[in-house]
Amino acid sequence: MSETPIRVVVIGGDAAGMSAASQVKRRMKSAEVVVLEKSEDVSYGACGMPYNIGYKADINDLVVLTAEEFKKKRGIDVRLLNEAVGIDEKNKKVFVKSLPSGRKYEIGYDYLVIATGARANKPPIEGIENQGVFTLKFLDDARKIKSFVDENNPEKVVLIGGGFINLELAENLKKLGMDVVILEKLSGILLNFEDELRESVYKELEKNGVELLCDVDVDGILDDLTVETNKGDFKADFINVAAGIKPNTDFLKGSQIKLAQNDAVDVDRYFRTNVENVYSGGDCALIYHKILDRNVYMPLGTNANKAGKLAGATIAGSNEQFGGIVGTSIFKVFELGVAKTGLSFSEAQKEGYNAVKTTISAPITAHGYPHQGKVTISLIAEKSTGELLGGQVVGNFEGVWRIDVIAAALYAGFTIKDVQNLDLAYSPPFAPVWDPILVCANQAIKQVGK
Amino acid sequence: MSETPIRVVVIGGDAAGMSAASQVKRRMKSAEVVVLEKSEDVSYGACGMPYNIGYKADINDLVVLTAEEFKKKRGIDVRLLNEAVGIDEKNKKVFVKSLPSGRKYEIGYDYLVIATGARANKPPIEGIENQGVFTLKFLDDARKIKSFVDENNPEKVVLIGGGFINLELAENLKKLGMDVVILEKLSGILLNFEDELRESVYKELEKNGVELLCDVDVDGILDDLTVETNKGDFKADFINVAAGIKPNTDFLKGSQIKLAQNDAVDVDRYFRTNVENVYSGGDCALIYHKILDRNVYMPLGTNANKAGKLAGATIAGSNEQFGGIVGTSIFKVFELGVAKTGLSFSEAQKEGYNAVKTTISAPITAHGYPHQGKVTISLIAEKSTGELLGGQVVGNFEGVWRIDVIAAALYAGFTIKDVQNLDLAYSPPFAPVWDPILVCANQAIKQVGK
Numbered sequence: 050m051s052e053t054p055i056r057v058v059v060i061g062g063d064a065a066g067m068s069a070a071s072q073v074k075r076r077m078k079s080a081e082v083v084v085l086e087k088s089e090d091v092s093y094g095a096c097g098m099p100y101n102i103g104y105k106a107d108i109n110d111l112v113v114l115t116a117e118e119f120k121k122k123r124g125i126d127v128r129l130l131n132e133a134v135g136i137d138e139k140n141k142k143v144f145v146k147s148l149p150s151g152r153k154y155e156i157g158y159d160y161l162v163i164a165t166g167a168r169a170n171k172p173p174i175e176g177i178e179n180q181g182v183f184t185l186k187f188l189d190d191a192r193k194i195k196s197f198v199d200e201n202n203p204e205k206v207v208l209i210g211g212g213f214i215n216l217e218l219a220e221n222l223k224k225l226g227m228d229v230v231i232l233e234k235l236s237g238i239l240l241n242f243e244d245e246l247r248e249s250v251y252k253e254l255e256k257n258g259v260e261l262l263c264d265v266d267v268d269g270i271l272d273d274l275t276v277e278t279n280k281g282d283f284k285a286d287f288i289n290v291a292a293g294i295k296p297n298t299d300f301l302k303g304s305q306i307k308l309a310q311n312d313a314v315d316v317d318r319y320f321r322t323n324v325e326n327v328y329s330g331g332d333c334a335l336i337y338h339k340i341l342d343r344n345v346y347m348p349l350g351t352n353a354n355k356a357g358k359l360a361g362a363t364i365a366g367s368n369e370q371f372g373g374i375v376g377t378s379i380f381k382v383f384e385l386g387v388a389k390t391g392l393s394f395s396e397a398q399k400e401g402y403n404a405v406k407t408t409i410s411a412p413i414t415a416h417g418y419p420h421q422g423k424v425t426i427s428l429i430a431e432k433s434t435g436e437l438l439g440g441q442v443v444g445n446f447e448g449v450w451r452i453d454v455i456a457a458a459l460y461a462g463f464t465i466k467d468v469q470n471l472d473l474a475y476s477p478p479f480a481p482v483w484d485p486i487l488v489c490a491n492q493a494i495k496q497v498g499k
Numbered sequence: 500m501s502e503t504p505i506r507v508v509v510i511g512g513d514a515a516g517m518s519a520a521s522q523v524k525r526r527m528k529s530a531e532v533v534v535l536e537k538s539e540d541v542s543y544g545a546c547g548m549p550y551n552i553g554y555k556a557d558i559n560d561l562v563v564l565t566a567e568e569f570k571k572k573r574g575i576d577v578r579l580l581n582e583a584v585g586i587d588e589k590n591k592k593v594f595v596k597s598l599p600s601g602r603k604y605e606i607g608y609d610y611l612v613i614a615t616g617a618r619a620n621k622p623p624i625e626g627i628e629n630q631g632v633f634t635l636k637f638l639d640d641a642r643k644i645k646s647f648v649d650e651n652n653p654e655k656v657v658l659i660g661g662g663f664i665n666l667e668l669a670e671n672l673k674k675l676g677m678d679v680v681i682l683e684k685l686s687g688i689l690l691n692f693e694d695e696l697r698e699s700v701y702k703e704l705e706k707n708g709v710e711l712l713c714d715v716d717v718d719g720i721l722d723d724l725t726v727e728t729n730k731g732d733f734k735a736d737f738i739n740v741a742a743g744i745k746p747n748t749d750f751l752k753g754s755q756i757k758l759a760q761n762d763a764v765d766v767d768r769y770f771r772t773n774v775e776n777v778y779s780g781g782d783c784a785l786i787y788h789k790i791l792d793r794n795v796y797m798p799l800g801t802n803a804n805k806a807g808k809l810a811g812a813t814i815a816g817s818n819e820q821f822g823g824i825v826g827t828s829i830f831k832v833f834e835l836g837v838a839k840t841g842l843s844f845s846e847a848q849k850e851g852y853n854a855v856k857t858t859i860s861a862p863i864t865a866h867g868y869p870h871q872g873k874v875t876i877s878l879i880a881e882k883s884t885g886e887l888l889g890g891q892v893v894g895n896f897e898g899v900w901r902i903d904v905i906a907a908a909l910y911a912g913f914t915i916k917d918v919q920n921l922d923l924a925y926s927p928p929f930a931p932v933w934d935p936i937l938v939c940a941n942q943a944i945k946q947v948g949k
Binding site for chain 2: 064094096097100101104106110111113217339349350351354371372373374375376377378379380381386388390415416417418419446447449450451452453454456457458459460461463466467470471472473474475476477478479480482483484
């Protein structure tokens with residue numbers, strides 16, 4: 050008589066979901082792992098979509114493993130076009146709808162992982178559903194954009210929203226020869242960066258002929274893709290709307306699963322929800338922030354992978370607590386790198402810190418080395434203790450890796466003094482003898498006094 | 500009645516010396532600061548010399564501040580061509596020889612900083628003083644090499660010694676169109692790196708047409724610059740010898756200053772020697788290594804700058820202990836970056852650790868991103884505790900910055916588990932969603948089990 054295997058059901062087949070599924074299967078070979086994915090795609094590098102569009106690369110380049118490969122190589126039962134439409138957490142089952150047939154069925158679970166991700170917000174703008182107006186969140190969005198571009202050769206692009214996705218798109222569509230205008234409803238873009246660093250992004254956009262308008266209210270989009278705003282009309286051949294994202298948790302309404310104010314699933318440091326045997330991670334869930342010592346919503350690919358992996362490990366018996374994120378992110382806009390970790394100055398103030406900020410600009414190669422570039426670095430610290438709270442790096446793309454050193458310092462709980470003591474590598478093509486991080490720390494120490 | 504100002508005498512006017520002098524003057528405006536420099540150059544980026552040669556740049560590009568500027572801008576009395584030939588530490592004075600005139604004089608000090616650097620070893624090879632045989636340590640060496648190259652247009656280069664200076668020269672002389680042969684007396688080059696990483700350097704040299712021979716005994720150099728060895732004769736038009744360096748401390752023989760076995764000045768974590776009011780730092784001195792918890796000889800520009808700065812601060816009343824180096828270094832050879840921090844596997848074993856090593860190769864950009872490169876990373880850890888002991892990164896030059904993240908992790912005293920938890924930045928042009936450091940940590944954790 051053989052035992053019934055443990056069944057783990059994962060809802061959602063991208064970063065968090067497939068990481069969880071793979072981890073369970075790796076650690077618990079006998080488990081039955083079922084992944085319910087409502088689209089036709091699993092496990093793809095969503096963050097690569099702007100580049101895939103810009104380089105006119107094959108869309109399949111972004112797929113890491115296909116559903117078929119997950120089945121064959123890892124023994125995971127991936128069910129594409131199967132949407133979870135509800136759960137019954139008391140009786141441990143998921144209600145599923147097979148999209149091709151419309152057939153509904155139930156599947157029981159021992160453990161459930163909610164990894165449904167998020168969807169692009171669509172602001173209530175008239176005409177937002179017109180042909181030629183896109184959002185870019187899923188692989189299928191990229192497919193549609195690519196075929197639209199191929200068929201229509203758009204010349205004029207309007208990007209609604211000035212977040213990093215539209216900034217990456219701006220670079221890539223410009224590369225394809227299009228005119229690009231970005232319309233931002235707030236008073237500026239990248240408002241979570243320090244003013245003096247954000248300024249470089251404005252200059253980089255201008256240098257590359259991308260028009261940026263802020264304080265723009267979009268009134269509507271006409272059939273011919275004219276965008277009507279308080280700052281005039283903008284005729285477009287192609288529009289992308291990037292107005293934030295929203296966790297895909299509607300199907301949990303009515304369940305006992307605790308959601309945060311933005312409808313993201315609340316989890317503990319093992320990615321457990323408040324309901325026994327139900328886990329969650331990725332763009333649909335909160336994640337623990339080490340500096341803030343509380344959960345935040347920070348939907349990024351790295352976070353999703355880590356969350357999924359750890360949730361899977363916990364299900365398989367691991368007792369390892371998540372160390373937490375420190376809030377690291379980076380993106381490229383033309384030749385510029387823009388990176389942040391930890392808290393900004395104003396974020397630190399809001400958290401009650403007596404924050405001080407130090408900003409320096411410094412070359413990224415040695416004095417006298419022929420290839421010069423530079424970065425601007427801000428370090429944020431608590432004045433009384435010198436504790437590092439955050440950092441930002443903006444400048445030549447090849448120099449912004451320094452954000453990862455600051456992220457490591459943050460994770461370590463370093464003071465500015467510790468940062469100053471770091472033994473960073475030096476050779477002329479690589480860094481100046483005083484690396485920009487040390488230059489900044491040498492200045493910052495004067496503000497914190499220890 | 501005005502007080503006699505405190506006089507600080509600094510022997511040696513490059514990185515450590517000028518950093519000390521500047522720091523004293525910045526913190527103690529009234530101090531009289533005298534720098535004795537036996538050459539005609541102060542404060543230059545010695546590490547930039549191979550590139551200055553290769554790019555045929557102006558030698559003065561390497562000079563950060565001239566002696567004149569130090570006098571005018573910082574009020575430091577820099578005396579070029581003044582050599583310290585001895586000290587009398589009991590009576591607190593230095594014996595000086597003015598090289599142009601041969602005049603000898605004494606100068607008293609309240610504080611003394613010994614920052615005389617090091618000189619290139621000249622192995623006892625017959626013909627090593629021939630015209631066309633060089634060493635590259637001082638700015639004047641670079642001047643001589645550059646004018647020799649300009650006047651003689653050498654086509655065939657023999658580099659004796661396979662350390663990083665000759666590897667950097669190999670790249671730069673190859674760029675000028677020369678044939679380059681490297682002769683190494685040991686069984687291999689870069690023996691402080693793991694085999695599997697060192698291998699990449701061999702391949703890079705081969706790919707770029709640089710001939711490397713190991714186990715070579717140089718018997719002599721003929722007048723026509725033929726190098727006679729146990730592996731045959733090598734005709735050269737230009738020879739550089741890089742056979743290590745030796746601290747410039749001969750003038751201290753007979754004094755009470757404690758020297759290490761290699762004649763480097765021994766210092767504490769304030770860069771104080773055993774003799775009161777006498778400090779030392781830079782290439783002539785030892786430096787505290789945080790992982791080993793003892794002094795080592797690691798003559799690098801970064802270390803010299805830090806040592807000088809802290810020695811100067813201590814003289815001026817600061818009570819700050821040096822945090823220590825972790826042994827970070829990096830260099831470029833053609834398109835390859837080669838970097839190390841902390842202990843290698845065999846170094847860790849020698850120190851009595853139950854060391855484990857994990858090596859992985861991984862791409863440095865995201866799956867599907869068009870520009871691909873990769874790095875190979877080794878992490879060394881103590882098996883019982885998971886404590887990180889060292890790391891090495893070799894690969895595409897633009898990806899080897901990861902050494903600085905490992906250096907920060909080492910400085911923090913991280914375990915492999917901590918490294919695994921790092922919140923490193925991700926976007927497709929910058930890194931894969933699992934950065935190579937995390938890929939390596941995810942493997943390494945299996946070996947240390949915690």
